[in-house]
Amino acid sequence: MKKAIMLISIGISMIGIATAQNETSKAKAGTQWLRHVVLFKFKDDAKPADIKLVEDGFRALATKINLIKKFEWGINNSPENLNQGLTHCFLVSFSSTKDRDDYLVHPDHKAFVELLKPFLDKATVVDYWVQE
């Protein structure tokens, strides 16, 4: 019986591990997400190395700023031609309005905006609480 309890306990621990592996590192189960959708159009004279600097800079924010609970990004491949020149999308997820607001004034975020500015033609930003 003790063996049985021990093995059920192993089973339950393993469920815990399985659940954790399906959550993004800093996210809790059942979190309501506040999405921060950031789209960039770069200047015509921005070089690939400049754009790489911005991509890496934004990715670095996600590791530096603990307020960011999920992060992903990608490069536009829509065939609809409705991207208004915007080529990059960064999708940042917060779990509260306060975290989003604190992120916006965070020194690391402000430094990133300064790094970005020389290469940026236009940014479009929409935030929303996730509905289904």
Added chain:
Amino acid sequence: MKKAIMLISIGISMIGIATAQNETSKAKAGTQWLRHVVLFKFKDDAKPADIKLVEDGFRALATKINLIKKFEWGINNSPENLNQGLTHCFLVSFSSTKDRDDYLVHPDHKAFVELLKPFLDKATVVDYWVQE
């Protein structure tokens, strides 16, 4: 020993259940996501009932069209004033380029676009494969 194997087996089965519960209904574990980000600016004379029609119409697509593997949406609440008049974001996820392409020409999607047109000022659409 048989009991031990049986209980480990229960543990593994339960991991399977836990994993399934953390995936969106139509999504497979380990799926690479192609995001389809759709932003709308409505005409100034669009009434709340018109906008509700569009919101409900888009949500209905997610249940009607099986190519859509994940769906969420929300209304802009960004304090940055960089939303370029865009108030609504719909985030649609596909698991292949073919599914995205088939969605774009799907009769239900085309019907939705016709429903939307009278109320739409501007759409911005960016698709991307998720990178981290």
